[in-house]
Amino acid sequence: MNMPKDSNFIKANNARYGWHPMSHPGDMQKNPPRIVTGAEGVEVIDIDGHRLLDAVGGLWNVSLGHSAPTVKKAMTDQIERMAFYNTFRGTTNDRVIELSIALREFFAPEGMERAFFTSGGSDSVETALRLARQYQRIIGQPERTRFYSLKYGYHGTHFGGASVNGMNKFRRQYEPMLPGCHHLPAPYTYRNEFGTDDPAVIAQGIAARFEADIAFYGADTIAAFIMEPVLGSGGVLVPHETLMPLMRDICTRNGILMIADEVICGFGRTGAESGSRLWGVQPDMMTTAKALTNGFFPMGATLVNGKVAEAFETASGPDGTLSHGYTNSGHPVGAAAALATLEAVQSQGVVANAAARGKELIAALERLQHKHEIIGDVRGKGLMAALELVSDRARKTPLGKGPVQTLFDAAYDAGVMLRTSGNNIIISPCLVVERADIDRIEVGLDKGLTAAANAA
Ligand SMILES: Cc1ncc(COP(=O)(O)O)c(C=O)c1O
Numbered sequence: 001m002n003m004p005k006d007s008n009f010i011k012a013n014n015a016r017y018g019w020h021p022m023s024h025p026g027d028m029q030k031n032p033p034r035i036v037t038g039a040e041g042v043e044v045i046d047i048d049g050h051r052l053l054d055a056v057g058g059l060w061n062v063s064l065g066h067s068a069p070t071v072k073k074a075m076t077d078q079i080e081r082m083a084f085y086n087t088f089r090g091t092t093n094d095r096v097i098e099l100s101i102a103l104r105e106f107f108a109p110e111g112m113e114r115a116f117f118t119s120g121g122s123d124s125v126e127t128a129l130r131l132a133r134q135y136q137r138i139i140g141q142p143e144r145t146r147f148y149s150l151k152y153g154y155h156g157t158h159f160g161g162a163s164v165n166g167m168n169k170f171r172r173q174y175e176p177m178l179p180g181c182h183h184l185p186a187p188y189t190y191r192n193e194f195g196t197d198d199p200a201v202i203a204q205g206i207a208a209r210f211e212a213d214i215a216f217y218g219a220d221t222i223a224a225f226i227m228e229p230v231l232g233s234g235g236v237l238v239p240h241e242t243l244m245p246l247m248r249d250i251c252t253r254n255g256i257l258m259i260a261d262e263v264i265c266g267f268g269r270t271g272a273e274s275g276s277r278l279w280g281v282q283p284d285m286m287t288t289a290k291a292l293t294n295g296f297f298p299m300g301a302t303l304v305n306g307k308v309a310e311a312f313e314t315a316s317g318p319d320g321t322l323s324h325g326y327t328n329s330g331h332p333v334g335a336a337a338a339l340a341t342l343e344a345v346q347s348q349g350v351v352a353n354a355a356a357r358g359k360e361l362i363a364a365l366e367r368l369q370h371k372h373e374i375i376g377d378v379r380g381k382g383l384m385a386a387l388e389l390v391s392d393r394a395r396k397t398p399l400g401k402g403p404v405q406t407l408f409d410a411a412y413d414a415g416v417m418l419r420t421s422g423n424n425i426i427i428s429p430c431l432v433v434e435r436a437d438i439d440r441i442e443v444g445l446d447k448g449l450t451a452a453a454n455a456a
Contacts, residue, residue, distance in 0.1 A: 007047050010035060034412065039066030042430045042437055044417060052417040053440045055429045059419075060232065060264045060384070061295030063354075063431040064344050071294045074340035078333045087117070087330035095335035102342050103301060110260075110274055111282045112303035116322070117330040121263035121289035122156030124300035125226070128259045128285045129160040130324055132224035135257065135308055138315045141220060144255070145180055148210065148225040152186035152234030155226060155261055155287075164226050167234060180221075184209050186231065187239035190377040190388060191396065199240035207246040219254035224285075229275020232264035235424045236379045236386035244279040257284040257308070263300070264384065267291040267345055268431050271355030271382030278381070284308055291431075294341045299334030354431040357438055358382040361427065364442040372449040374399055374456065383433070387425040387445075391456055398423035403452040410451035416444025 004010075014035060015028040038045035042065050044054045057063065064071065078095065085093055100115045116131070118124045129147060136144035149155065151166035162171055163178035166186065171177055184206050189197045194205045214222065229244055231237040244260075251258040260283035265275030269291065272278035276286065285308065289300030304312075312320045328334070345351065362380050365387060369375040376390035389399035389407075404420050411418050419426045425445070429437065 010047060041065050041067050042433050050415075052412065052415050053429070053437055053444070054417050055427050055441050055444070056417055056419045057383075057428045057430045058295040059290070060269065060428045061290035063268060063291040063350060064294045064341065064348070065430045065432045068294050068296070068341075068344065070344055071296055071337050071340040074336040075296060075333050078336035082332055085332065086327065088325065093330065093332045093335070095332045095339065096330035099301075099335040099338050102339055103303060106342055106346075107274065107286065107303060109282075110276050110286060110303075111305045112286055113306045114304050114309045115301045116304075116325075117335075118289070118300040118302060119326050119328040119331075120156075120298050120300050121287065122158045122161050123326060124263065124287035124289050124302045125155045125161040125164075125259075125261060126158045127302040127324060128226070128261075128287050129164070129224065131302065131304065131308070131312075131322075132257045132259065132285065134319075134322075135311055136223050138311045138319050141255065143221055144223040146217065146222045147178075147181045148213070148222060148256070149181070149183055150186050150206070150227050150231065151183045152188060152231050152237055153226070153228055153261070154231070154233035155228075156263070182213060184213075186234065186237055187243055188235075188237050190379075199238075200242055203240040203243035203246055206243060207250060210247065210250050214250070214254055214256075219256065222254070222256045224257040224259050225251055226259040226261055226287075228261045228263075229265045229279055229281075230270055230381050230384060232384060232428075233421065233426075235388065235421065236381075236384050236426060238379055238381045239279075241279055244276070244281045248281045248283070251284075259283060259285045259287065261287045263287055263289045264428075267341075268351040268354045269382055269384050269428070271351065271358050273351055291345075292341065293334055293337035294344075296341075297331070297334040297337040299328070299331060299338060301338075348432070350431045353433075354383045357429075357431075357433050357435070358385070360435060360438045361385055361429075361441070364438055365427075365445075368442065368445055368449060371446070372453060374403075374449060374453050380427070383427075383429055383431055385427045387427075389423045389425065389452070399452070399456065403456040406455040407448035407452035409448075411444040411448035414444040414447040416441055416448075418444070418448070 014032040019025045035047040036044050037047050103115045149164035153166040155161040163181040260276045266288040270278045286303040293299050365378045377388040379386050391397045391399050
């Protein structure tokens, strides 16, 4: 049997032969990552038996916590019954049929009518971009090929997703990107080009920029606009409540499809069932993944509304054919996990808990900001939040890599797992956390911030 190796062997080989996402392989060999070997409830356990409150929630995705017994049981039952069969033309499976109905019901307020299953968030984005172009061809607008997105938006790492990605660091080494991808300013109150920190004014500025570009290029050259309802990986940028409705209105008036990238926001993270619902918007397409399966199976879904569905379903032959898909589209184990996750999200009050705990989390972060000079900005919605760290508050100078690492290490030693991204600390615990868990995050952060300030 393939038994786990002893911990010395594992530690000796850490990052030696496997490369890690979003990191420098040489750097990882010099500073190997923490090895997590267990997970239970809202905690993780490292290779030395150290227990930590998981303030990362897996990676925004483990909403029901790491135990989630009904999800695990649904997966193991499905593995026993049928571990895989494909859903390419001619065959399907029972669980994916059930899941397509469950998602239609869950996202009825957003008007989502059909689901196309993928293997994760990047696939979901790629699917939405491709289907957006195909939709425009079907309705007789083949010149509509451009994509618009927001700076600081993150849409995964495939070439299409990276092309609409709004962060230079995810693009630069892989250029040239897809032609015809344009970026609008971000709803970033702390740093922006509009000379204001008023989010409503910034929203107006972004909308005006979009309108001006549409007039310049011609609406009939633009296929779709994609945005995260709350920008996650770019540093948890929470737009003003008017931004997404304004962009929806511009898209509608100009025949541009609106894609809501709900890979992080979907299934409760913002304190609403989706980020679109949070802002009262019905997009044309939604991209989902992550918490769809509680993070237990790599699966995503691209959802489309009735207008898009009808165009495809009534198009003649090849025009409407989806020449697109993945071996794992509609994987039965992923579908079983998703069905159990959706059931638990709805029956366990998870979304309301995220909203309530989110308010407590922001209050805790604001208390820390009063105490620690190095916190330049506090941002968040529901259970997605960020601290932007600075070495000089007046100048907003980003805090250096060394002190940020010190913060991470000190919080780790105090029993809180955090995630750092540049000079941001990203906080996204499981959606089932309790008040006492928020207190633990506050205590861990407090210790980390003190250590970082001393190291700065
Ligand atoms: C908004 C958004 N879109 C797409 C992706 C890509 O998802 P994946 O990493 O599953 O490919 C992510 C990942 O964090 C994301 O946050």
